[in-house]
Amino acid sequence: MVKKDSLFNVFVLCLLSVFGFIVISFTLRNYPTSLTSTIATYYIEHLSLTGALNTVVAILLDFRAYDTLGEILVIFVTISGITLLIRRKT
Amino acid sequence: MTSRIVKTVSRTIIPFIFLFGIYIIIHGHLSPGGGFQGGVIMAMGVILIIISYGYNIFRNYSNSLSLIETLGVAFFILMGLIGIVVGKSFFSSFGAIWLLNIIIGLKVCSGIVLFYMLFIKWEHPP
Numbered sequence: 152m153v154k155k156d157s158l159f160n161v162f163v164l165c166l167l168s169v170f171g172f173i174v175i176s177f178t179l180r181n182y183p184t185s186l187t188s189t190i191a192t193y194y195i196e197h198l199s200l201t202g203a204l205n206t207v208v209a210i211l212l213d214f215r216a217y218d219t220l221g222e223i224l225v226i227f228v229t230i231s232g233i234t235l236l237i238r239r240k241t
Numbered sequence: 242m243t244s245r246i247v248k249t250v251s252r253t254i255i256p257f258i259f260l261f262g263i264y265i266i267i268h269g270h271l272s273p274g275g276g277f278q279g280g281v282i283m284a285m286g287v288i289l290i291i292i293s294y295g296y297n298i299f300r301n302y303s304n305s306l307s308l309i310e311t312l313g314v315a316f317f318i319l320m321g322l323i324g325i326v327v328g329k330s331f332f333s334s335f336g337a338i339w340l341l342n343i344i345i346g347l348k349v350c351s352g353i354v355l356f357y358m359l360f361i362k363w364e365h366p367p
Contacts, residue, residue, distance in 0.1 A: 202336035203270035211275065212341045216332035220317065222277070223345065226352045227314050230307070233359050 243293050251293040258286035266346035267339065276342035280349030287354045296358070296365040303358055306351040313348025317341065 194210055203209040211219050265279030291299055320341055324333040 201338060203338045205270055205272060205275070207273070208270050208275045208338060208342070212338050213332070216321065216341075219341075219345065220321070220332075223314055223317055223348060226349065227310065230310065230352055230355050230359070233356070237359055237362070 247293045251289050255286050255289060258289065259283060262286065262346075262350075266342055269342035269346075270338045276345030277349050279342075280346040281353060283346070283350040284353035284357075287350070288357050291354075291357065291361075296361055299358065300365075303355070306355050306358070309351040310348055310355060313344055313351070316344050317348070320344070 194206065194214060198204075198206060198209055201209040201213040203213070262279045262283035265274040265282060266276055269275040269279065287299075320337065321332040323337075324331055327333070
């Protein structure tokens with residue numbers, strides 16, 4: 152029984168190390184920086200269109216407002232679900 | 242019930258928590274912060290009231306909190322539709338980030354207080 156558990160642990164260790172090697176090799180790859188840098192410079196240069204000085208809020212509420220809509224809907228749906236589940240039958 | 246020390250300290254500190262939350266919300270487009278963060282800070286003030294003074298003083302406000310929550314979602318989508326009426330795209334910019342921050346702040350504040358009140362509701366029978 153103990154031997155079977157240790158064999159299983161060795162198998163999991165090998166699997167995790169293979170997965171970690173794959174993830175690290177993808178992370179350390181040199182991505183081309185042209186795509187991200189153009190988007191970032193677009194946000195910074197067109198900041199005056201939004202009327203905000205805070206770049207993070209300008210991105211969250213203006214350039215990428217769908218993301219904030221999603222956050223708001225997550226809280227809304229969560230509260231609706233909790234209200235539905237916790238309701239006590241009288 | 243909680244002791245006199247908790248009540249006194251929370252009574253002293255709660256106005257400053259609300260002031261800080263309102264500051265974070267209405268300065269959201271100028272300084273770090275925003276509607277979400279300020280709403281969470283204001284919700285922590287309300288939760289501190291509930292912890293120190295009992296749940297029963299807030300029992301009747303549950304419906305109005307959920308009304309604020311729902312109207313917050315509705316007004317946020319309405320602000321997105323105003324962008325179409327103005328002539329740009331959905332959620333386009335017309336210089337109203339401060340209004341969106343206030344809407345999100347009220348909505349997140351009422352939402353997180355509602356979380357807390359839903360979870361402690363059955364601990365305090367009427």
